[in-house]
Amino acid sequence: MPHAPTTPRPAVVRFGPALPGLPAVLARSPVRAGTDLARANGALVTFGADPGALATGIADAELLRWVQLPTAGIELFADALDARPDLVWTSAKGAYARPVAEHALMLTLAVLRDLPRRVTARTWQRRSGTSLHGLRVVVIGAGGVALETVRLLKTFRTHVTVVRRLALPVDAADRTVVQEHLGSVLPDADVVVVAAALTDATRGLLSRDALALLRPTAVLVNVGRGALIDTDALVDALRRRRLRGAGLDVTDPEPLPDGHPLWDEPRCIVTPHTADTQEMIEPLYLDRIRINLAAFAAHRDLIGRVDVAAGY
Amino acid sequence: MPHAPTTPRPAVVRFGPALPGLPAVLARSPVRAGTDLARANGALVTFGADPGALATGIADAELLRWVQLPTAGIELFADALDARPDLVWTSAKGAYARPVAEHALMLTLAVLRDLPRRVTARTWQRRSGTSLHGLRVVVIGAGGVALETVRLLKTFRTHVTVVRRLALPVDAADRTVVQEHLGSVLPDADVVVVAAALTDATRGLLSRDALALLRPTAVLVNVGRGALIDTDALVDALRRRRLRGAGLDVTDPEPLPDGHPLWDEPRCIVTPHTADTQEMIEPLYLDRIRINLAAFAAHRDLIGRVDVAAGY
Numbered sequence: 001m002p003h004a005p006t007t008p009r010p011a012v013v014r015f016g017p018a019l020p021g022l023p024a025v026l027a028r029s030p031v032r033a034g035t036d037l038a039r040a041n042g043a044l045v046t047f048g049a050d051p052g053a054l055a056t057g058i059a060d061a062e063l064l065r066w067v068q069l070p071t072a073g074i075e076l077f078a079d080a081l082d083a084r085p086d087l088v089w090t091s092a093k094g095a096y097a098r099p100v101a102e103h104a105l106m107l108t109l110a111v112l113r114d115l116p117r118r119v120t121a122r123t124w125q126r127r128s129g130t131s132l133h134g135l136r137v138v139v140i141g142a143g144g145v146a147l148e149t150v151r152l153l154k155t156f157r158t159h160v161t162v163v164r165r166l167a168l169p170v171d172a173a174d175r176t177v178v179q180e181h182l183g184s185v186l187p188d189a190d191v192v193v194v195a196a197a198l199t200d201a202t203r204g205l206l207s208r209d210a211l212a213l214l215r216p217t218a219v220l221v222n223v224g225r226g227a228l229i230d231t232d233a234l235v236d237a238l239r240r241r242r243l244r245g246a247g248l249d250v251t252d253p254e255p256l257p258d259g260h261p262l263w264d265e266p267r268c269i270v271t272p273h274t275a276d277t278q279e280m281i282e283p284l285y286l287d288r289i290r291i292n293l294a295a296f297a298a299h300r301d302l303i304g305r306v307d308v309a310a311g312y
Numbered sequence: 313m314p315h316a317p318t319t320p321r322p323a324v325v326r327f328g329p330a331l332p333g334l335p336a337v338l339a340r341s342p343v344r345a346g347t348d349l350a351r352a353n354g355a356l357v358t359f360g361a362d363p364g365a366l367a368t369g370i371a372d373a374e375l376l377r378w379v380q381l382p383t384a385g386i387e388l389f390a391d392a393l394d395a396r397p398d399l400v401w402t403s404a405k406g407a408y409a410r411p412v413a414e415h416a417l418m419l420t421l422a423v424l425r426d427l428p429r430r431v432t433a434r435t436w437q438r439r440s441g442t443s444l445h446g447l448r449v450v451v452i453g454a455g456g457v458a459l460e461t462v463r464l465l466k467t468f469r470t471h472v473t474v475v476r477r478l479a480l481p482v483d484a485a486d487r488t489v490v491q492e493h494l495g496s497v498l499p500d501a502d503v504v505v506v507a508a509a510l511t512d513a514t515r516g517l518l519s520r521d522a523l524a525l526l527r528p529t530a531v532l533v534n535v536g537r538g539a540l541i542d543t544d545a546l547v548d549a550l551r552r553r554r555l556r557g558a559g560l561d562v563t564d565p566e567p568l569p570d571g572h573p574l575w576d577e578p579r580c581i582v583t584p585h586t587a588d589t590q591e592m593i594e595p596l597y598l599d600r601i602r603i604n605l606a607a608f609a610a611h612r613d614l615i616g617r618v619d620v621a622a623g624y
Contacts, residue, residue, distance in 0.1 A: 099443040102468065106421035113418055118583045119431040122575045124567035127586040131411040155467050156414065255436035263434045271430045274439035 012042035016049025030297035055080040094144025101148035103275030107247025141196030198225035199311035208233035226252030324354035328361025342609035367392040406456025413460035415587030419559025453508030498525040510537035511623035520545035538564030
């Protein structure tokens with residue numbers, strides 16, 4: 001019986017520091033583990049890779065067709081994308097949604113239930129706090145983290161409005177509005193969770209004017225990127241008690257410098273961009289790589305394909 | 313046309329301080345709002361009622377058949393129950409499950425994600441934290457709060473073991489074991505949530521020996537009653553880093569006195585029995601009263617009937 005014609009197995013190389021578990025994933029995949037970026041068909045960028053070196057390394061890689069990035073956002077790798085817009089670029093968008101949305105929920109509950117003053121208390125204080133049940137929540141963004149956040153929020157019978165770029169309803173939400181209508185939904189919000197990508201269209205979206213629309217009882221949570229919020233305006237709003245509180249896993253600038261006024265706001269929780277730690281995301285990134293290696297070898301669509309024009 | 317025979321409408325009185333919303337609920341119910349406990353058929357105990365006065369007041373109330381208590385636990389009213397074991401007693405058990413389970417989840421996530429040191433930080437710290445996703449959780453109790461806690465935990469794909477008095481499986485859990493087997497499930501637990509009633513059978517359930525079975529990475533959360541845990545043993549375990557941390561909404565003694573060593577444990581979050589605040593529970597208690605007034609007038613089973621022998 002004649003053999004079926006053999007398809008050459010594509011060569012994929014790791015770019016960046018070693019990633020425990022990656023050799024095993026490559027060994028069980030339908031691709032060859034290459035060693036030379038210049039002759040590879042695909043590149044798997046690992047955590048801690050140098051973006052500048054990536055841009056240089058791929059510039060003349062003639063056989064390269066695909067680059068997998070390890071982060072959900074692509075800002076760090078903008079130069080590399082600019083250098084080779086002809087390639088298929090995939091990010092890890094959506095892959096780390098679960099831990100990040102979990103962190104967003106934790107920050108929301110912690111601010112609603114006055115955790116900052118509980119943690120610092122050395123005496124039995126008066127009871128206080130607000131239940132999340134039944135509140136009106138605005139989620140900004142409609143990517144993986146935002147959708148997982150909506151899923152978690154709906155387990156508390158909240159009313160959820162998603163604010164997104166596209167005029168495309170999110171099924172799990174009670175309401176979807178386009179970004180231009182943000183100002184019309186902020187005045188009714190009990191909680192606002194920012195989980196959008198940082199692009200030219202979203203930078204400073206929570207501007208001074210937007211923050212001024214929030215109720216003094218509103219809670220603001222950011223697990224997207226710090227620059228989505230006007231930090232100075234947020235500091236003013238917290239100082240003047242025009243917000244109940246804030247929970248920020250991302251800040252602008254980041255890292256938040258010592259002495260920054262946000263450190264001293266008693267109703268602001270700052271966590272050091274730790275919604276998804278390295279321990280949490282490594283197995284999730286390996287899962288994503290496993291799926292995309294199989295799809296790449298089979299000429300199927302890859303998950304997390306970057307829309308270079310949209311910026312995510 | 314002859315009238316149908318008239319059933320006398322039962323008289324129900326409020327016992328304790330005024331409760332906003334209660335007159336409207338009574339007015340729309342099928343019972344009469346009585347004024348005299350001595351001639352009432354039912355008594356609705358409100359928040360802040362004097363348990364001693366209740367025991368005295370009901371002692372000779374010959375027409376009384378039912379007493380509704382405003383709390384989930386019945387310890388406060390033990391003397392009143394002892395005085396009239398012939399009555400139908402209902403507690404608010406289950407009525408406040410949602411906010412209490414929400415608080416249990418908040419404490420769990422906050423300890424897992426190192427919130428105490430984030431709140432007190434004045435500098436950008438190293439990333440750390442553990443995701444709840446996929447962890448093994450032991451929930452102690454199978455009442456309303458415990459079941460709602462299981463529901464919330466399952467949205468994080470956790471493996472949930474319920475420990476209860478009765479040999480009756482909880483469907484939503486992955487595993488149910490009877491209380492006698494607590495010791496066999498503690499060594500594998502990443503998180504233990506205590507949500508049981510305080511009875512002679514559960515007092516000190518998390519004893520020094522039981523706590524010694526927990527992993528040093530385990531998180532202990534208590535939203536039940538303080539005396540379910542041996543406080544001194546818990547202090548020792550935290551000091552000696554034999555636990556990752558604890559989140560306590562209830563303590564023994566309670567209120568936790570100033571200077572108590574738990575206040576100074578950096579990995580222990582103490583909240584002042586505030587999982588369900590007055591604002592959260594008043595509407596939930598009115599809902600429960602509404603349902604039970606209708607059932608009482610119709611001679612149907614009441615919700616939250618106290619099993620005096622079991623103690624809850």
